[in-house]
Amino acid sequence: xxxxxTKERGRKMFLLGNEAIVRGAxxxxxxxxxxxxxxxxxxxxxxxxxxxxxSDLYFEYSTNEKVALEVAAAAANSGVRSMAIMKHVGLxxxxxxxxxxxxxxxxxxxxxxxxxxxxxxxxxxxxDNRYYGKLSGLxxxxxxxxxxxKEMIKYAFDLSEKLQEPVLFRTTTRIxxxxxxxxxGDIAPPKTSGDFTKDPFNxxxxxxxxxxxxxxxxxxxxEARSIAEGSPYNFIEACPGNSLAGGKGPYGIICNGVSYGYxxxxxxxxxxEGKVRILRIGFSNPMPGALIKDFLKGxxxxxxxxxxxxxxxxxxxxxxxxxxxxxxxxxxxxEEFSRLFExxxxxxxxxxxxxxxxxxxxxxxxxLSDVPEVPSRPPNLCAGCSHRATFYIVKQAAExxxxxxxxxxxxxxxxxxxxxxxxxxxxxxxxxxxxxxxFSKVTKKKVISFIGDSTFFHSGIPGLINAVFNNHNFxxxxxDNGTTAMTGHQPNPGxxxxxxxxTGYGRVSIEDMVRxxxxxxxxxxxxxxxxxxxxxxxxxxEFQGVSVVISKEMCTLYAKxxxxxxxxxxxxxxxxxxxxxxINLLACPAFYLSEGRVQxxxxxxxxxxxxxxxxxxxxxxxxxx
Amino acid sequence: xxxxxxxxxxxxxxxxxxxxxxxxEAALLSDISVRMSEIHGMAQRGGVVExxxxxxxxxxxVISDGEADVLVGFEPSETLRALKKCNRNTIVITNLHPLPPxxxxxxxxxxxxxDELQATIRAKAAGLVAIDAVKLARQAGNELSVNMVLLGxxxxxxxxxxxxxxxxxxxxxxxxxxxxxxxxxxxDLGYGAAQ
Ligand code: SF4
Numbered sequence: 001x002x003x004x005x006t007k008e009r010g011r012k013m014f015l016l017g018n019e020a021i022v023r024g025a026x027x028x029x030x031x032x033x034x035x036x037x038x039x040x041x042x043x044x045x046x047x048x049x050x051x052x053x054x055s056d057l058y059f060e061y062s063t064n065e066k067v068a069l070e071v072a073a074a075a076a077n078s079g080v081r082s083m084a085i086m087k088h089v090g091l092x093x094x095x096x097x098x099x100x101x102x103x104x105x106x107x108x109x110x111x112x113x114x115x116x117x118x119x120x121x122x123x124x125x126x127x128d129n130r131y132y133g134k135l136s137g138l139x140x141x142x143x144x145x146x147x148x149x150k151e152m153i154k155y156a157f158d159l160s161e162k163l164q165e166p167v168l169f170r171t172t173t174r175i176x177x178x179x180x181x182x183x184x185g186d187i188a189p190p191k192t193s194g195d196f197t198k199d200p201f202n203x204x205x206x207x208x209x210x211x212x213x214x215x216x217x218x219x220x221x222x223e224a225r226s227i228a229e230g231s232p233y234n235f236i237e238a239c240p241g242n243s244l245a246g247g248k249g250p251y252g253i254i255c256n257g258v259s260y261g262y263x264x265x266x267x268x269x270x271x272x273e274g275k276v277r278i279l280r281i282g283f284s285n286p287m288p289g290a291l292i293k294d295f296l297k298g299x300x301x302x303x304x305x306x307x308x309x310x311x312x313x314x315x316x317x318x319x320x321x322x323x324x325x326x327x328x329x330x331x332x333x334x335e336e337f338s339r340l341f342e343x344x345x346x347x348x349x350x351x352x353x354x355x356x357x358x359x360x361x362x363x364x365x366x367x368l369s370d371v372p373e374v375p376s377r378p379p380n381l382c383a384g385c386s387h388r389a390t391f392y393i394v395k396q397a398a399e400x401x402x403x404x405x406x407x408x409x410x411x412x413x414x415x416x417x418x419x420x421x422x423x424x425x426x427x428x429x430x431x432x433x434x435x436x437x438x439f440s441k442v443t444k445k446k447v448i449s450f451i452g453d454s455t456f457f458h459s460g461i462p463g464l465i466n467a468v469f470n471n472h473n474f475x476x477x478x479x480d481n482g483t484t485a486m487t488g489h490q491p492n493p494g495x496x497x498x499x500x501x502x503t504g505y506g507r508v509s510i511e512d513m514v515r516x517x518x519x520x521x522x523x524x525x526x527x528x529x530x531x532x533x534x535x536x537x538x539x540x541x542e543f544q545g546v547s548v549v550i551s552k553e554m555c556t557l558y559a560k561x562x563x564x565x566x567x568x569x570x571x572x573x574x575x576x577x578x579x580x581x582x583i584n585l586l587a588c589p590a591f592y593l594s595e596g597r598v599q600x601x602x603x604x605x606x607x608x609x610x611x612x613x614x615x616x617x618x619x620x621x622x623x624x625x
Numbered sequence: 626x627x628x629x630x631x632x633x634x635x636x637x638x639x640x641x642x643x644x645x646x647x648x649x650e651a652a653l654l655s656d657i658s659v660r661m662s663e664i665h666g667m668a669q670r671g672g673v674v675e676x677x678x679x680x681x682x683x684x685x686x687v688i689s690d691g692e693a694d695v696l697v698g699f700e701p702s703e704t705l706r707a708l709k710k711c712n713r714n715t716i717v718i719t720n721l722h723p724l725p726p727x728x729x730x731x732x733x734x735x736x737x738x739x740d741e742l743q744a745t746i747r748a749k750a751a752g753l754v755a756i757d758a759v760k761l762a763r764q765a766g767n768e769l770s771v772n773m774v775l776l777g778x779x780x781x782x783x784x785x786x787x788x789x790x791x792x793x794x795x796x797x798x799x800x801x802x803x804x805x806x807x808x809x810x811x812x813d814l815g816y817g818a819a820q
Pocket of ligand 1: 380381382384385386387411412481485486556557
């Protein structure tokens with residue numbers, strides 16, 4: 001049984017933020033979930049998926065975030081508590097649905113979880129999704145701790161039901177991927193089936209209906225604001241030892257999310273607890289204006305500590321203006337907080353000390369200028385990864401061509417690193433295909449793009465249909481490794497679910513899909529067969545118009561997990577003349593140099609045999625057992 | 626209660642996440658407040674994995690440069706790279722068994738000399754415990770128990786407010802049944818080696 005289904009109320013567990021969120025949702029009686037996987041939210045989905053196989057919960061991996069949101073919205077409008085889970089940029093994909101879902105609203109509680117990623121540990125941007133609350137008019141909740149995240153999810157469902165609107169639950173990586181002690185509560189029995197009552201003049205968003213719905217949304221927004229004013233998640237706190245508790249503290253700090261922890265620690269470390277009052281905002285859209293004005297009135301000077309954009313700062317300044325207050329308020333600035341990246345305790349301490357003029361001696365970081373440079377350890381495609389083989393094949397087949405390589409989001413994005421260097425342009429999921437259309441139209445270069453199987457289903461298909469319709473000229477590689485590898489091997493519509501012992505799923509053939517889109521030149525290669533693939537790819541590259549090459553080989557890490565990896569291992573024999581083509585062209589991490597000679601680490605080798613096929617001396621051979 | 630800040634660095638696949646969850650469990654059993662954050666890389670192998678653990682009253686989940694009380698490195702060059710987390714009072718524990726990054730394997734970087742590496746760490750921090758954890762793990766009967774060896778060494782320093790017995794209890798509850806015995810003996814060997 002998944003540990004998050006434990007019934008023991010009051011039991012303490014050391015849980016990952018994402019696990020605490022799942023537990024909170026289960027305690028709230030979540031009955032229906034949908035997602036497209038994306039770090040840092042992935043463990044939420046992984047756990048819900050597992051739980052769905054052991055309980056009445058319905059959970060699905062949808063083809064993209066927009067689909068996930070719509071699937072969940074229908075459930076919520078049929079009276080079933082639902083959740084849609086995605087990373088921050090996923091909400092861009094789902095935004096079209098979100099904006100008008102806000103007009104329509106929900107019947108049962110619906111939570112839309114957006115996992116933001118300040119510092120971009122695993123993302124292409126660090127957008128601040130609190131603005132989606134403002135844009136859509138929906139409430140936003142943001143936890144500061146793991147324990148709070150669990151409780152807040154329950155609050156989010158209740159709030160959603162009360163307002164009849166979906167609620168945005170915004171986390172950051174440091175909540176999703178931190179671990180803390182959580183106390184379990186009771187699990188509410190989920191209501192798993194519902195009914196839909198027809199009401200087209202409230203559900204079908206033609207202009208005449210939507211005009212009324214917008215009026216309704218603004219009413220809900222007003223209601224949300226008054227709830228935010230009294231919400232237990234927005235609170236003014238005098239630090240322990242503050243004799244001015246509830247009264248006037250000269251220094252005010254307004255904070256949210258993980259910044260709250262940094263602020264509390266800093267105030268203690270700087271020994272200014274007696275002078276500081278803190279306003280913690282956990283319900284951040286609509287902002288609680290009356291509470292903020294009240295707080296400001298008790299302060300001489302206020303600092304707003306928030307990662308990302310000056311979202312609260314701007315609101316706080318506007319409220320001060322309304323209240324006729326002229327005290328100094330600051331947040332983002334050269335001398336204060338940055339809009340870039342994530343905060344850390346020392347950085348927050350420094351800004352607080354400077355702003356409030358508190359003496360502060362930072363910890364002496366050792367002088368490391370004399371320490372020899374440590375060799376870097378960049379991420380690399382796994383040993384034996386089929387993407388490496390495909391990149392090599394394309395490189396050989398395209399030799400002499402002037403090329404552009406638009407790429408997409410997945411493990412294969414690592415093809416950007418030398419020596420492969422097979423990535424020239426990337427903006428978001430699916431962009432490889434559509435940008436190929438534009439590049440091939442305005443340049444004379446040969447455009448060759450790469451997209452993974454899951455990303456193709458997510459948002460590659462419209463670009464491909466566009467290419468056929470508008471008669472563009474490029475070659476698209478669909479790297480079909482049978483799983484959604486980068487985020488942890490989740491299934492996607494092309495996956496053979498029987499390998500995972502899952503039943504009741506359909507399966508979509510990428511090849512059929514591509515042909516049905518009208519692509520005339522479709523080639524399927526097996527990238528571990530190098531020579532044959534190079535010949536086939538050469539032909540595809542010559543084609544005028546849209547050609548698609550489907551490179552089919554299972555992700556080797558996934559294969560290992562399923563015990564389907566080749567058992568064969570390779571070694572470098574005496575015929576090796578030390579050209580090092582293998583290392584220089586493939587850069588497989590199974591290679592190493594020993595006394596100037598290339599060797600293969602048998603523990604890392606996966607038996608793909610690609611290096612054996614490209615060695616000009618045939619020096620790489622299987623180990624006989 | 627004061628806060629103790631621990632940074633653990635490792636190479637993906639070395640089992641530092643199990644080590645940190647054992648410590649978390651042990652803290653829970655000892656009724657000590659604990660927070661941890663880790664950077665999960667992508668699915669690919671071989672990158673650096675870093676966890677930060679704060680025991681005691683702190684409310685932050687991360688540790689700033691220069692603010693670790695203890696640094697445990699599962700791989701010597703990674704220990705050296707993480708030295709920026711330390712200050713003059715930091716105790717450092719490192720495995721001495723190198724796992725050279727691929728950049729070194731292909732001649733695009735030089736792996737640091739192990740003696741110099743230890744001398745550097747000794748010069749910058751308050752103390753260094755350096756052990757060949759792979760050797761001890763093999764001795765314990767499971768090469769993959771490097772993480773438990775290093776946990777043993779860590780607990781022996783007395784820097785964490787957690788007792789060896791409690792950690793062993795957590796090891797028993799968190800390890801797969803087949804590995805309990807070798808993990809405990811790896812812990813003991815690490816504990817013994819760190820005196
Ligand atoms: S996880 Fe799979 S797809 Fe990703 S790098 Fe490793 S082998 Fe390649």
